[in-house]
Amino acid sequence: MSSAALPKIAIVGAGLSGLALALALHRNGLTNITIYESRPATLDIGGAIMLSPNALKILDAIGAYSRLQPRSYAFDTLYFRKSDEAITLVDTFEFGSAEKYGYPALRVYRHELIDVLHELIREKDGISIEYGKKFSRVLSETKEQVTWAFADESQASASFLIGADGIHSQVRKYLHPDIEPRFTKGIGVTAAVPTAQLQLPSDFDTPVTLMNSKYGAFVIAKQLRDGSEVLIGKQRRFTEDLNKEGWADMLRNKQWCIDFLREGASEFPPLVANAVSNIPENKINLWPFYVVPKLDSWVSAVGKVVILGDAAHAIPPTAGQGVNQAFEDIYTFAGVMGALQRRSAAQDDADRSSIVLKRWQTGRQQRVDKILELNAMIDKRRLPGQDSITNEKDEFQLGWLYNLDFEQTIADWVA
Ligand SMILES: Cc1cc2nc3c(=O)[nH]c(=O)nc-3n(C[C@H](O)[C@H](O)[C@H](O)COP(=O)(O)OP(=O)(O)OC[C@H]3O[C@@H](n4cnc5c(N)ncnc54)[C@H](O)[C@@H]3O)c2cc1C
Known part of the structure; x- marks a missing residue:
């Protein structure tokens, strides 16, 4: 496919979502990508993060896992104990298992993951990053393109504008002007x-x-x-x-x-x-x-502006899925975009894109809702009054979370 025929994709935010999204789009043959980041470098907050098999499968697919794994601490289980003399075990929660889910869990400094994603981007043609470019507002959106302004009042246009700009997203303001993150x-x-x-x-x-x-x-x-x-x-x-x-x-x-x-x-x-x-x-x-309160849409009415990652669904840390769900967003979105691009070359169906993007968003929201349910279940189990480890029959069944077949899910949405 010549790069002239490819849609121009703009990503706002060079955080974990933005960087990984560029790589996932590239893997799907979409290689006309610019990332705009407001800061002079990618934001490195909060020390280390925990990655579960669902996200590691994605990082593997975009080439990051083999580079990340040697820089990480591997483990399988989270333990919950009382503060009594015996430090009694109250509960456990599986976070990875090479045997059951293909990957152990990894704990790794965020800057290591950022380094790996940057390394991979540098090796690819067709992805550029512009630092010091703060997205300000959308100026116009048509079925062909979206045009926006930066904080310095310069303007740019692209076929798609993707907001991967975090919990205080400015791109989200275009879709949901009144929504604010809740403490x-x-x-x-x-x-x-x-x-x-x-x-x-x-x-x-x-x-x-x-x-x-x-x-x-x-x-x-x-x-x-x-x-x-x-x-x-x-x-x-x-x-x-x-x-x-x-x-x-x-x-x-x-x-x-x-x-x-x-x-x-x-x-x-x-x-x-x-x-x-x-x-x-x-x-x-x-x-x-x-x-971020539950949003009824992550895609604009015309279908050219999309939000994902923390911009769409920052969730409480209970099940440790914040960053892991962001990776699911980017991988499935890139898969859907790639499939649409391959089809539209053959059958030029413009409306198809908005239907499929809607399916993507609904599917992703359902998954985030399930994580929120899991969070609530975990919180309930850890209320004061739990005396010892719960019965084996009460173990969380987490195959649905860690073993999702992303390729099949994408194919179902696009079918
Ligand atoms: C202290 C701390 C510790 C955390 N620890 C964990 C953890 O252990 N595990 C976990 O799962 N999650 C953790 N989180 C949450 C996790 O950081 C987020 O889920 C994750 O970073 C979301 O990635 P993102 O790329 O969507 O957003 P972000 O990481 O927030 O990246 C957004 C990027 O967009 C840029 N940006 C913002 N506005 C604009 C604009 N207008 N124009 C251009 N660029 C813009 C920002 O500078 C940033 O680089 C933690 C959060 C904090 C604050």
Whole structure:
């Protein structure tokens, strides 16, 4: 296919969604792509992330898995324990399994994943990234193209404009001018310390969440390939809703973050006091939990503007699916776009595109809804009052989450 015949695709945001989307589109033969990023470099927030098999299958398909895996800590299960003397196991949650789902779970620094995606993009023709270009507003949209303005008042046009610009998406404002992210009144503060500092018992597996009804949840998760570092983090309710500057001020106040992590340490098992005894300030992160209210559409009425990733459905962190669902969005969207492109060359059916995009969005929303149901089930199981690990029959069945056949799903939507 000559590049002149290819639709020009503009992506707003060079975060994990935007970068991976460019690679997934490219894999589908769509190679006329520009990513516009408002910052001078891709945003690297929040230390390490956890990737589950559904996302790893996608990263494998776009060529990222084999490069990422050697930089990651592999594990299978999340553990939930009480803060009593015996550190009683209350619950487990499967996050990966090479045997059952083809991949273990990986814990990896976000900057490593960003590096791998950039590396892959540099190796491809037909994807460019423009930094310092802040999308401002859509100026016009027709069946042929969409035109928009940047914050510097320069303009550009493309066949499609994809908003991968995160939870505070500006592209979303075109589709849903009145929707604002909602603060869930929960925050997490995290840091990273050497694993040796905790003096963990030898059979103590991580990631583990130590639950305490008064002081919230304390999380410990090994990271780096050899597990020589752990994330330590505390989550609890926080009723004050701050603006962007307010959260940034709190993150700059390292002593406040350290005090937050240390609060109530004596009410947890002694390894928590060890964990917070020495906290390097440069490894501290703050994550206020926001959600995007359910949207009735991720695609504009004309069908040329689309949002995905956090811009479409930022979800609470309970099942650890935030970033993993963003990868599902981008891969299925790219698959659908590729299939439409191959067909339209043959049968030129313009309306078909909007029908198929609608199916994509409905299918993706149903999946996000199921994750929200799973979040609620997990929260319910971890309410105070659970005494010991639940019966085996109550184990979560997670094949639907980790074993989805994306190629078949895409084919069904396009059929
Ligand atoms: C501190 C912290 C820790 C987190 N930890 C985890 C975790 O462990 N696991 C997990 O699953 N999720 C985690 N999340 C959530 C996760 O970061 C998001 O789900 C994920 O980053 C979504 O990716 P995205 O590419 O859709 O959006 P983002 O990562 O937000 O990327 C959006 C990009 O768009 C750019 N942009 C924004 N506006 C414009 C504009 N107007 N014009 C041009 N560019 C623009 C931004 O600069 C950014 O580079 C965490 C979030 C935070 C804040």
